Amino acid sequence: MCLEWLQENRHLKINAHRKLSRKIMTQPAISTANLRKEYGQTVAVQDLTLTVPAGEVFGFLGPNGAGKSTTIKMLMGLVTPTAGQVSVLGQSPGRPAARAKTGFLPEHFRFHEWLKAKEFLTVHGKLYGLAAETLKTQVPRLLEMVSLQDSADTRLSNFSKGMLQRIGLAQAMLNNPALVFLDEPTSGLDPLGRRLVRDVIHRLKEEGTTIFLNSHLLSEVEKTCDRVAFIKKGRVIRTDRMSDLLNRATEVHLRVDAAPPALAEGLQKLGRQVQVNGNRVSLLVDSPEIVPEIARLTMQLGLKLYELQPGQTSLEEIFVRIIETEAEGDLV
Amino acid sequence: MSLLTITSLTFREAWRKKLFWVALGLGLAFLALFAVGFHYVLVDILAHPPGEARTGPGMKIFISQISGIFLILGLFAVNFLVVMMSALTSAGAIAGEISSHTIQTLVTKPIPRWHIVLGKWLGQSVMLVIYVIFMAGGLTLVVYFRTGYFPPNPAAGMSLLVLEGLIVLSIATFGGTFLPTMANGVLVFMLYGIAFAGSWVEQIGAALKSETAVQVGIIASLIMPSETMWRMASDLMQPKLIQEAAFPLISLYSKPSQAMIVYAVGYLLVFLMAAVYVFERRDL
Ligand SMILES: Nc1ncnc2c1ncn2[C@@H]1O[C@H](COP(=O)(O)OP(=O)(O)OP(=O)(O)O)[C@@H](O)[C@H]1O
Ligand SMILES: [Mg+2]
Secondary structure (H helix, E strand, C coil): CHHHHHHHHHHHHHHHHHHHHHHHHCCCCEEEEEEEEEECCEEEEEEEEEEECCCCEEEEECCCCCCHHHHHHHHCCCCCCCEEEEEECCECCCCHHHHCCEEEECCCCCCCCCCEHHHHHHHHHHHCCCCHHHHHHHHHHHHHHCCCHHHCCCEHHHCCHHHHHHHHHHHCCCCCCCEEEEECCCCCCCHHHHHHHHHHHHHHHHCCCEEEEECCCHHHHHHHCCEEEEEECCEEEEEEEHHHHHHHCEEEEEEECCCCHHHHHHHHHHCEEEEEECCEEEEEECCCCHHHHHHHHHHHCCCCEEEEEEECCCHHHHHHHHHHCCCCCCCC | CHHHHHHHHHHHHHHHCCHHHHHHHHHHHHHHHHHHHHHHHHHHHHHCCCHHHCCHHHHHHHHHHHHHHHHHHHHHHHHHHHHHHHHHHHCCCCHHHHHCCHHHHHHCCCCCHHHHHHHHHHHHHHHHHHHHHHHHHHHHHHHHHHHCCCCCCHHHHHHHHHHHHHHHHHHHHHHHCCCCHHHHHHHHHHHHHHHHHHHHHHHHHHHCCCHHHHHHHHHHHHHCCHHHHHHHHHHHCCCHHHHHHCCCCCCCCCCCCCHHHHHHHHHHHHHHHHHHHHHHHCCC
């Protein structure tokens, strides 16, 4: 009976949570306009305009020193912008109330290492204003979620780098946040740890949490993010849905018995960067829908088509291309 | 309340970093040393008492005089320790957390930043009060149990010692909001040096009737009023006889006015508010 009641109660809570997240979902989780941060002479973030829809996993990508961490710090109220507007969950991040529904794993994950893991989560839970009762269940649950249940009574000074990063991740989820900022959450983790973080992100997303993720591990980003923004020198140079981005960059290889100029001309209309190499031809197309068109074209020209291979360009390649190209027009 | 969470975190840190045991252990060693030294000096002096102490009542006055002087000398050392302890424990309290980035997980919680500043300050203040009661109270009891001498105004005197420590704490709290630990420590000790030197300049100036020297000393005590608190404490806690004997270390030629207490409280509040102001606005 007790169990039933618990489940019932839990159900109610989840529903309440859902309702809350739906309410939050009607507005973007984050929006910034012309955000700028200068440190003396250094311009860390130049002119950042960004909208992060609620409920998505948002990847924030860019080379070292692009201003990613500085942006997160502005969004968490750690750093005051030199200019521009920020709104996080509809509020100004400088206000304590705005942080009640956010979680944060900093890039430099250093914590009070004289605390034991359990104490660390309890103290930070109290700072979130959670009741002791709630923490009694929440702390063990989170320790288990980051596979640290066996180290609950170990001092953080005895933790390895990866363990610290995981306890930091647990700390960012104490308050069942609506929005979580993860600044390179897998930088210190082994492959198992990275998978764990990926699972945690998936779970958070299922609960309706918005996730803002900085990472250089693009294969991770590719697997987890719904949307990515590329930033360079403190400006967003491009924002895309992950699926669009990966599809758009479809590279098609074909092998034909001959490649007359008419083929190249026809392909030019269907895609870009057509390259003919003997009887092998490659081009980039913007949509997978183009692939059958290519087949039809070769038929119309009376050519024999031996191979037609749509390949997928990895996010890493896209990243390099985008970052190395100055202007936005001639991407990919 | 989150301010008190920070305060209790400060206690736990002191405990875990063994500050408590070291302070207790060495404090006991200090008290023991004092007790032994006091005992043997008494034995020595009583073996060859001066002429006026040969009678019963004369002896009693003589013993309380010796006890009073000894206690003030012990308190002089405690006053030093209070300043050192306050400075050393607080110089890095905020500065260290900023440089190690541990501050980032604290200030991104839904709490106002001033809770962190005042929470830490409160924790250190409570520890300071305990330290003063333990050390100054310990000395007083050692003397009392050995000779039956009890100083005048013990509570007021100890409160002034606490106030002295609080001044140091507040300066270090302020410095820690924008200086690295080491520079902050240097700031606090240099200010203490100014106060210390100023106090002597004032005393010697008063003895030599040099108006200018007294002025210089007063200005120094306005820049940093901590040493003045000690002088007022020692003045309160010694019997009139010592003051007449003009013992150079501990008696006062030039007495600070009571208004200095008000000034000192205002002084530390200003530093605390400045600490909050700077910390609320700085990038972390
Ligand atoms: N506190 C600071 N003072 C001065 N300059 C800073 C400060 N923090 C960052 N910067 C500068 O701002 C720029 C952006 O730094 P930021 O840490 O935001 O980059 P990032 O995109 O997170 O890089 P990484 O991928 O290496 O983490 C860099 O040129 C850096 O040197
Ligand atoms: Mg960074």
